[in-house]
Amino acid sequence: MKVLAESGFCPSTGIYHSKWVSPLLPQNPYLSLPSFLLSPLLPKTLHKPAFIDSTSGDSVTYGQLRSLTVTAACTLRALGVKRGDVVLIVSPNSLHFPLLVLGVMYIGAIFSTANPLHTRPELQAQIQDSNPILILTTQEHKPKLDGLISGLLIMVQTFMDDVLNHQPQHHTCKSSKVVISQGETAALMYSSGTTGKSKAVVCSHGNLIAMSCLLSHVWEAQAHGEACKDVYMCVVPLFHMFGLSIFVCGVLAVRSTVVIVQKYSIEEMLVAVEEYKVTRLPVVPPIIVQLVRLRNGAKGVELGSLKEVICSGAPLGKDYMECFSKCYPHVRLSQCYGLTETNGPITLCDGVSGRLHVSIGRLIPCLEAKIVEVQTGKLLPPLKYGELCVRGPPIMQGYFKNQEATSIAINEEGWLHTGDLCFIDTCGLVYILDRIKELIKYKAYQVAPAELEEVLLSHPQIDDAAVIPYPDEEAGEIPMACVVRSEASKLKEIEIINYVTTKVAPYKRVRKVVFLESIPRSPSGKILRRQLRALSTYQRLEISSRL
Numbered sequence: 001m002k003v004l005a006e007s008g009f010c011p012s013t014g015i016y017h018s019k020w021v022s023p024l025l026p027q028n029p030y031l032s033l034p035s036f037l038l039s040p041l042l043p044k045t046l047h048k049p050a051f052i053d054s055t056s057g058d059s060v061t062y063g064q065l066r067s068l069t070v071t072a073a074c075t076l077r078a079l080g081v082k083r084g085d086v087v088l089i090v091s092p093n094s095l096h097f098p099l100l101v102l103g104v105m106y107i108g109a110i111f112s113t114a115n116p117l118h119t120r121p122e123l124q125a126q127i128q129d130s131n132p133i134l135i136l137t138t139q140e141h142k143p144k145l146d147g148l149i150s151g152l153l154i155m156v157q158t159f160m161d162d163v164l165n166h167q168p169q170h171h172t173c174k175s176s177k178v179v180i181s182q183g184e185t186a187a188l189m190y191s192s193g194t195t196g197k198s199k200a201v202v203c204s205h206g207n208l209i210a211m212s213c214l215l216s217h218v219w220e221a222q223a224h225g226e227a228c229k230d231v232y233m234c235v236v237p238l239f240h241m242f243g244l245s246i247f248v249c250g251v252l253a254v255r256s257t258v259v260i261v262q263k264y265s266i267e268e269m270l271v272a273v274e275e276y277k278v279t280r281l282p283v284v285p286p287i288i289v290q291l292v293r294l295r296n297g298a299k300g301v302e303l304g305s306l307k308e309v310i311c312s313g314a315p316l317g318k319d320y321m322e323c324f325s326k327c328y329p330h331v332r333l334s335q336c337y338g339l340t341e342t343n344g345p346i347t348l349c350d351g352v353s354g355r356l357h358v359s360i361g362r363l364i365p366c367l368e369a370k371i372v373e374v375q376t377g378k379l380l381p382p383l384k385y386g387e388l389c390v391r392g393p394p395i396m397q398g399y400f401k402n403q404e405a406t407s408i409a410i411n412e413e414g415w416l417h418t419g420d421l422c423f424i425d426t427c428g429l430v431y432i433l434d435r436i437k438e439l440i441k442y443k444a445y446q447v448a449p450a451e452l453e454e455v456l457l458s459h460p461q462i463d464d465a466a467v468i469p470y471p472d473e474e475a476g477e478i479p480m481a482c483v484v485r486s487e488a489s490k491l492k493e494i495e496i497i498n499y500v501t502t503k504v505a506p507y508k509r510v511r512k513v514v515f516l517e518s519i520p521r522s523p524s525g526k527i528l529r530r531q532l533r534a535l536s537t538y539q540r541l542e543i544s545s546r547l
């Protein structure tokens with residue numbers, strides 16, 4: 001088997017291999033994510049802050065994180081949470097969030113999250129699917145959850161008060177430590193996948209341990225063994241995989257510090273970057289857009305400590321990349337790419353510079369990729385584009401209780417379909433051209449058209465509907481509804497927008513409507529989304545010619 005050194009492509013198998021030497025992943029089959037991340041702590045790490053709250057300045061050191069994880073685990077046990085039980089967290093970012101993740105996983109329970117902006121019916125659907133025994137939430141979000149669960153509903157603050165009050169007893173808890181195998185489920189993280197409604201991704205301890213090791217391997221190489229000196233800022237949600245993988249798996253593995261921002265605003269972020277001398281800032285494209293606008297608005301932001309801004313979660317326009325580099329010449333802008341289904345980033349820009357930053361980087365160690373021609377299934381060599389499929393240790397176990405969706409996403413050989421149209425160049429750099437999957441990305445949040453179509457069809461005056469992405473400078477894309485009104489209906493755009501608004505989380509709102517005679521469908525009834533997207537392009541041309 002001959003692998004081409006530059007691209008990592010093997011012509012005889014059609015597989016692309018990571019160019020990184022694979023680090024040895026932990027071989028012990030009985031290892032949990034918390035034990036892997038926190039067991040061996042050097043004396044100098046014990047007193048180093050792992051997490052800092054940007055507003056209050058409160059912090060949790062690595063030593064405290066370890067002991068509080070054990071106490072949180074004991075407190076959960078005392079509440080009746082057992083191995084295999086699901087614990088759902090409905091909370092925005094906070095200093096306690098990572099501790100809750102680790103505490104739940106420490107006793108072999110399963111950690112799950114929901115966006116706190118979800119409506120009561122959206123939360124109810126998720127609760128019915130994962131059946132949590134305990135929900136931890138905040139006062140603000142409690143009313144939406146009251147009565148939805150037969151188990152316990154506890155405030156994060158109350159839970160934390162309990163944890164902090166019981167700390168001295170943690171030795172008794174330690175003695176009852178559970179032996180957890182790498183194959184056990186650690187988390188259920190919801191994702192729309194390539195099609196349909198939200199589904200729970202089953203993440204094993206082994207998946208998350210692999211992600212931690214692989215991120216740490218690349219970051220250490222990039223920082224010449226001094227990755228612990230970096231200070232990260234967390235402005236993206238920890239309840240999604242992008243945030244969770246970077247700020248819990250990656251950062252703890254390299255023993256860096258994370259400054260957590262509870263509620264994002266560009267002003268708060270910039271003040272905190274300066275105050276805490278942040279060096280690496282993972283963001284999503286709308287934040288880059290805001291940073292560029294701010295600089296163009298001549299506000300004096302220097303971001304002197306910042307070395308790298310890492311953008312992911314949705315496509316970043318080339319123009320904005322160029323503007324950003326002009327506005328902030330001392331800051332390297334790089335991209336990375338991953339899915340909830342890959343448990344975090346699977347490509348990283350490891351120091352690429354110049355024009356190459358339009359690439360999403362190279363495959364992380366231990367990852368294999370294929371570029372598959374969509375029509376024929378043929379495997380393609382460098383510079384030819386097709387669907388990116390990936391295989392390796394961080395790839396999910398499957399979708400929870402959903403064999404059908406799992407077998408569509410992952411084939412028998414373990415290849416995950418990403419639903420993204422990509423090519424890999426002769427140097428092994430990966431580029432995304434387009435999305436084959438149905439997803440819409442509003443501010444890098446996933447919006448599943450099928451979910452909004454169901455809401456639209458529930459309106460008595462709507463006969464048929466389809467939802468497609470419509471480009472938007474600030475949000476990346478907005479959901480646009482194509483609607484067929486029932487006969488004699490005079491339903492207006494604003495009425496439809498308001499109707500959907502009452503039923504879904506704010507980021508899923510339909511923000512534009514067009515009325516059609518019919519929705520183009522295949523003979524089997526499938527919406528022909530490409531045709532509709534062409535129509536949306538036509539609409540834009542029409543609008544701009546009228547301006």
Ligand SMILES: CC(C)(COP(=O)(O)OP(=O)(O)OC[C@H]1O[C@@H](n2cnc3c(N)ncnc32)[C@H](O)[C@@H]1OP(=O)(O)O)[C@@H](O)C(=O)NCCC(=O)NCCSC(=O)/C=C/c1ccc(O)cc1
Nearest residue numbers: 236240241242264312313337338339340344345443444506
């Ligand atoms: C920081 C952002 C960019 C901006 O925040 P924002 O502008 O303050 O707004 P929000 O997003 O918090 O809120 C959305 C909407 O809800 C509204 N909202 C707010 N709270 C309220 C309220 N209490 N009442 C009613 N309305 C409200 C808010 O005003 C806003 O409305 P609008 O202005 O119309 O957009 C935020 O959108 C954000 O964090 N986006 C990132 C999302 C994200 O993490 N995506 C990744 C998903 S996981 C995944 O798919 C991939 C995994 C992955 C893995 C590895 C990788 O490398 C890459 C990816």
